[in-house]
Amino acid sequence: MSVYNVILSGGVGSRLWPLSRKSHPKQYLPLFDGKSLFELTIERNLCVADKLMIIGNKENDHLSQEALDKFDIEYTKIVEAVPRNTAAAIAFAALALDENDILIVTPSDHLIEDKDAYKEAMQKAIELAENDYIVTFGVQPTRPETGYGYIEHKGDKVLSFREKPNHITAQDFIEQGNFLWNSGMFCFKAKVLLKELKKFEKVIYETSKTAWKASVNGELDEALSLQIPSNSIDYAVMERSKKIKVVPAGFIWNDLGSFESLYDYFQLNGHDIDRNGNMVIGTDVYTSFVGLQNCIFVNTPTANLILQKEYSQEVKNIYTHLEKNNSSLI
Incomplete structure (x- = not known):
């Protein structure tokens, strides 16, 4: 069994236009002491994962490669021909690995501070994943943010997922005190995620599997990819599975998704x-x-x-x- 950090790098960052564009999305901008969010994501996960996998698209692949060339580490890449949202991207990663491998799935465009708290949260998640749970990470809200989804919880038990609220609803979530920001990071065994995806979204599972089997050196075929329904992992699995746990995270988190x-x-x-x-x-x-x-x-x-x-x-x-x-x- 290996622990993989799977970095999703296909986003555009449209809310940060004109800094972020299709030709140079926000995760590759060197805004943080000369480093990009993509590079910082790789660095902080070196202490919690054994191996690295990058999932991006053919438009961004050269930018990922430029960043990866700065590191003396081994990695594998999956290059999507067309974006089919996170359910398919994560399915490709799970299909590429051994069934008992653990995946820590992280977006490439989040800023996270307090490495010790981050490592502690990841270790808790890995323990839960070893027991066949699918883990999401919830961040303690610091303001009534309307740009994030929320997780209602009691300890590590998820009571509900809530869509991006209006300001009044977000304020109510803060006052209730048992809501966390949905960070969009996950941890699970490959086989557990695939089993749940097949259970709830069989078409996504089957078409993703077909596309992956036909891939060459991690590069996916466009025609086969277009047959995969576009859906997020949240809608496809997280909001429907009974195997979900949440780790309330103590680290400082910001997706830097807006100005x-x-x-x-x-x-x-x-x-x-x-x-x-x-x-x-x-x-x-x-x-x-x-x-x-x-x-x-x-x-x-x-x-x-x-x-x-x-x-x-x-x-x-x-x-x-x-x-x-x-x-x-x-």
């Missing part, structure tokens, strides 16, 4: 803001805000973004609009 979360992180780490809470990202050119509060100015060579911090979740709408119009700006 509001990026603003908060930068502010904590000494990034300049003016007296009205305005921040500039991406340029050293002198920029002044007049009559504005809590705004963010994002500068890139081909596009600028100006937003009220509290409207960060709506940046995705800009990305969607540009995508529909086949804009080169994404």
Whole structure:
């Protein structure tokens, strides 16, 4: 039995446009003392996993490879021809390994601090996974966040999964005190996950298995991949299985999925803001805000973004609009 860190690296990060784009998603941006979130993910899991597996898509594969070349470690890669969401991606990883191998599945675009607490949470999860549970990690909320899903729990027992709430509902979750942010990280044995996927989403299981069997050196066939229904692992398995446990995590976690979360992180780490809470990202050119509060100015060579911090979740709408119009700006 081996413990694999399986890193999902196929995301686009549309809520961080124009910093994050299809051609260079947020997980590869060297925003953290010259390192990317992808590199930090590899580093923090070296102490909890025996082996490394990267799952990405053909558009991002060269960026993953550039980062991997900085490390003197062995790894395997699965390259998706087309994205089919996390249920298929995780199925590919489980199908590629021995049935008793344990997978620690982590997104490539999360920022996690406090390595000791992280290692402790992972060790608890591995113990549960050895006993045939599928483990998710819940993070203690620090604010009524509307951009995350929530897990209602009692100890390590999951009572319910909740979708991204509105602000009032999120505030209610915080006040109740037994809700955790859903981190999107998982731990399980390969065979346990596959058994549950087959039970609840047989078509995803069968088509993923067919596509994996036909793969060559970890690269998947496009035609076979397109036959796989697109669904998240949350909907396909986590919200339906009776084998789920949650590890309430003590580490500091941020998915940096919006400019509001990026603003908060930068502010904590000494990034300049003016007296009205305005921040500039991406340029050293002198920029002044007049009559504005809590705004963010994002500068890139081909596009600028100006937003009220509290409207960060709506940046995705800009990305969607540009995508529909086949804009080169994404």
